[in-house]
Amino acid sequence: MKKYLFSFLAVLLFVTPSFAKVNAVATLPWIGSIAKEIGKDRIEITTLIKAGQDPHFAEAKPSMILAARKADLLMYNGLELEIGYLPRIIESSNNPNIQPGKKGNLDCSQFITPIEKPSSVDRSMGDVHPLGNPHYHFSPKNILSVAEGMTNALSENDAGNADFYRKNMQLFKDRLMEKQKQWSSRxxxxxxxxxxxxxxxxxxxxxxxxxxxxxxxxxxxxxxxxxxxxxxxxxxxxxxxxxxxxxxxxxxxxxxxxxxxxxxxxxxxxxxxxxxxxxxxxxxxxxxxxxxx
Amino acid sequence: MKHWAASLFIIFVLCISIPSYGADIESRLKALEDTIQQQGKTIEDQQKTINALKGETAKTGGKTIESAQSKATGLFGSSVLSNPNISLVVNTFAYASNLTEEELELRNIPGYTTEGLENRNGFNLESAELFLFAPVDPYFNLYATIPVTEDGAEVEEAYFVTTSLPAGLQMKGGKFKSGFGRINSQHPHAWDFADAPLPYRAFMGGEGIIEKGVQLTYLPTLPFYTLIGAEVLQGDNEFLFGPDAESGPHAYTLFAKASLDLSDNSTVLFGPSAVTGKTKTGSIAEDTDFDGDSTLYGFEFTYKWKPSKQQGFALQSEYLYRTQKGDLSALDENGDVVSVDELRRIQDGLYVQGIYQLDRWRLGARYDVLDLFKDEYRVAGEEQEFDGNPRRMTGMLEFNPTEFSRIRLQYNHDRTARDEVTNHEWWLQFTMGIGAHSAHPF
Structure with a gap:
């Protein structure tokens, strides 16, 4: 009986599927989309929050914790948008690589300049984000910096493909410049x-x-x-x-x-x-x- | 009783109507004006500072001179690191029952526990609960839960969690809520009802298993979520173990949880738990002392459907099964042992609850029952007869103005005392939290 138990535990411990690709986890769909532009088919992307769900009010589902457990790189919106569930997901993931301060933890808001940062805030004002408006994915200007930050993070986690990521970043930048011209004429x-x-x-x-x-x-x-x-x-x-x-x-x-x-x-x-x-x-x-x- | 219930209902209606009178346009405009004025003032102030600085720079020939007083000393630091994240949750309620205080105090569960109900008719303060948490360093997070009640403060939880162990392992140490079962590890303010389910109250006391010890969990990278955990605990719980049962740690738990997403919107979570240990307790029957072994098994099941922020449904159930064997000593009024008999108890219990959420409202129902499939209670080989199953039905209606405040109305149809008396219990509960944002548990 004991022998079986040990071999069962041993199997659990060592049958860890190995991914050649970088396993990237994005909290929100737009983050996954930018990562896809940079990483193309050389990264595996899992998105935690689906487009139909409100990113302010998600719950730390066990499947999200499991995705974080398998992640090499966790990319999130920041500015406290995911405060209700992401700290718990990160801690419960039992994954040292994505803890704050590690190279597998990427807060995308660090590359942007937030607007509407209140000088003082309390909760009588409603669910105001004290670090500024967190919905910066509607900012073409800021997205360029985010994509650059992401390129660096991917290169750092997967040095072998760094040139590939940089090349894609250049393509992304060119396309963004082109698009910005179009958008400005609207x-x-x-x-x-x-x-x-x-x-x-x-x-x-x-x-x-x-x-x-x-x-x-x-x-x-x-x-x-x-x-x-x-x-x-x-x-x-x-x-x-x-x-x-x-x-x-x-x-x-x-x-x-x-x-x-x-x-x-x-x-x-x-x-x-x-x-x-x-x-x-x-x-x-x-x-x-x-x-x- | 009826007057009580009626007035509770009126207060409830009044309370929920308050937040619907949202801010009107005037106050918004006023707020805007204030903001603009403030901003103007800030700009003015900044201009003044700039001018002053310019003047100063001119005087000192470009060199910046900072006065010693204007700077933090650096000795104690004045950064955000000086404080951990702190939050305070106040849980207060009005309670009404058809029973008197004495009857409530004596309302135990024969065959399970001699402990009665603590609530008092009228206003009750459950606690003002203080939570502190922060990373210690790159290797540990630290948590403390300090409920302050009218009787004083206690350390309910104080533990560290590792963040850097390899291979999907995590260790927790200190005093913490055991990972046994589902509700056990949740804080009472996160429960869906004002009180603990009946099987919890019967088998481990209303507070659950909170123990000093260590926990190790393992999260393998399987295709679906599986968490496996084990704990070594001191064994202080008065219902299952008791501090004097044995010197040294004498309680051990094992648990596993698995979860699957059935779709983007629906999830199931389930798994078995077990806790076993040495027991020494006086809570089984009046004037007795028990010395032996206890094992409690549990199985949890949760189904959640959450298609949007506006709507959701959750079904949750736990089944508990307890075996206990040992010596039951009858005591006289001096506490001396009169006789010793063998006691053997195998009992079980179940709760099932459903919660439906629509916008800021939540409607819930719960059914609790003991002696469901197994009801064995033998002293000296003699089966002890008890009448009927202890059981309870609960209805609940909540209004959550925001995620930081909750107003809850709850009714219990309580038939736990195995007698003809029904305890009609009403709660009007207010739970509010300030300070750091805590995470929403699944």
Whole structure:
């Protein structure tokens, strides 16, 4: 009996599948998408949060812990977006390579300049992110730095393919420059919107449109009937071009506001994979531009 | 009782209506104005500082001179590293039962435990619970849980966790909640109901197995999640072990958990647990002392469906099975042994609970029962007869304004005392947390 038990344990201990490829785990779909641009077929990517799930409120599912256990490189959004589950996933992964401070732990926000960093914050203000707006994946400007940071991290974890990653980074950069020219020519300057959540501020800053107000009275807090009434007043006065929501938050509320005021409502993908057309980071931004016009 | 229940309900309705009056546009505008003013002021201040600095630079010919007082000494440090992450969770509730205080205190579970119910009709403060945690260095994380009650503070948990062991291993040491079962390792404020399930109360006491010791877990890289853990514990739990049962550690646990994602939105988690050890306790029956061995087996099952932030469902169940064998001494009023008989108990219990969540509301139901399949209780070879199964039905309605606050209304139809008396229990519970953000457990 004992012999069997030991051989069973021995099998468990040593049958660790070996991957030639770098095993990269991304918390969010857009992070996985950028990593794919850099690593192409030489890395294995697992994404923890699916496009239909709200990255603010995920739970540390055992399958996520297992993915982290197998990871060589863990890439995450940072700015406390994943604070509710990522610290637990990292600790429970029993994987020393992805612990904070190790080369397998990549906080993508370290490469960007956050906006809307409050000078002081408490939770009476709702779920405000004290380190700044965490939704910087809608910032083409910042994404370039993130991709560069990711290229370095991949090269560090897989020196043999460093040249391959650098070459892909150059291709990504060229394509991004090209796309930025296209996006800049889009007629968004001066347009006005009402949004559900503070999600498109980076894009608004970079491409010169305005977000006048939010259907959420405070971040993370659903609107009351009274607040909706106030929003109707604001829409009638300010005449925005559209009310914007995403597939995971505010669809219903934006639709209702649109019905009441006659201002069109648009539902935008919040991350890669939220719609069929938004299949990678470039097409995600394309789709957002299309929706905003 | 009825008045109590009615007034609790009214308070509940009042409470949940408060957060729906969201901030109106005026206060938002006011906040905006304030922000702009503040920013203006900041810019002014900064300009002043810049001007002042310019002046100073001109005076000192470009050299910067810093006064000694303006700098932190560096002796004690004033960085964020001076503090660990700290959070405080206050758990307070109003309680109403048709029973009097004396009846509640005596409301034990015959055949299981002599311990009654601690809640008092009226207002109760469960605790103000202090959590501290931070990485120690690249090798350890440190945690402490310090519930402060009206009777004082205690160290409920204080343990380290390794972060750098190879091969999927992790070690935990100190005083901690055992990995046995599902609810055992959760903090009471993370439970879905105001009180512990009946099998927990009957077999290990309402607080569960919290022990000093070490734990080793192993997470293999199999295609699905499997966690295997073992613990060596001191064995202080009054229900299963007892500090005087043996000198040195005398309790051991083994547990395994497996989990599969059935789809992107649904997950199952299940696994067996066992804990065994030497027992010395006076909690079995009045005026007795027990000396022997106990083993508790458990099986847990959880199914979760979470298609979106707005909606979710969870079904959770645990089955516990306990065997106990040893000498039961009858004591006289001086505590002297009158007679010693052999005691043999094999008993079991189960709870099943379901929680449905819609937006900020959660609706829950739970059924607890003891003596489900096995009910053996022999003293000196004689079967002890008890009437009926101890059982309980619970309904719960929660409103969670944010993830940091919760208002819960709970009703228990409690038939645990094996008599004709039903204990109708009502809770109106407020649980709120401030400080560092703690992780959402699965």
């Amino acid at each position: 007629p968004l300057k001066g347009k006005k919107y009402i949004a559900y959540h503070k999600l498109f501020e980076y894009l608004a800053n970079e491409y010169g449109f305005w977000i006048l107000g939010y259907i959420e009275p405070k971040p993370g807090i659903p609107p009351s009937a009274g607040h909706i009434q106030e929003m109707i007043g604001l829409i009638e006065k300010a005449k925005p071009d559209a009310v914007i929501a995403t597939y995971i938050a505010g669809k219903k509320e934006a639709g209702a506001l649109s019905l009441k005021t006659g201002v069109k409502s648009v539902v935008l993908p919040q991350d890669v994979g939220a719609t069929e057309a938004a299949q990678d980071w470039f097409s995600l931004i394309d789709e957002v531009f299309k929706g905003l016009e």
